[in-house]
Amino acid sequence: MSKNTLKTLYVDELKDLYSAENQLVRALPKMARAASSDKLRDGFEKHLEQTKMHVERLEQIFRSLDESPKGKKCMAMEGLIKEGAEVMEEDFEGAVMDAALIGAAQRVEHYEIAAYGTAREFAAILDEPQHASLLEETLDEEKETDEKLTEVSKEINVRAVEPISGEERSKRGQLRKMPRRVA
Ligand code: FE
Ligand code: FE
16 A cells, blocks of 8 residues: 555554553553552553443444554653553552552553544545444543543542541532632
């Protein structure tokens, strides 16, 4: 296939995504194990199931293209996962470790959002509407995951500021909701 067509680039980008998703399938269980918050762990486990689906959608696209999904390694995902692994080796504990894991996971989601956005546009212009809608389904799940991570981070970051008791935490939560008094 000629190297100067968008179609070739499209297939290259899909291979890159296929590698990225497969690397993530291996990394997410480790991230889930490193999480202390049940909510965060459940979130990672749920995204692992979604990620397996992302792999399947890409395989479906490759079948329709009659191309192999293999042959590329996503260096960006490798780097992002390495950074996540580095963080997991640190002595961070509890909510601080969770805050670090969320930071790593959101970097991954943003990378995927960018890559799927590009791939979906390529699919649309190459007149592959079925690919475009499969890619969009995944894109939506990546965005949703990113938003959920932001939500969980709101709870976890508060806990990570300093170790506090449950009672004190709920007091702080209430204080935060009260309007600020003008002195
Ligand atoms: Fe994914
Ligand atoms: Fe993802």
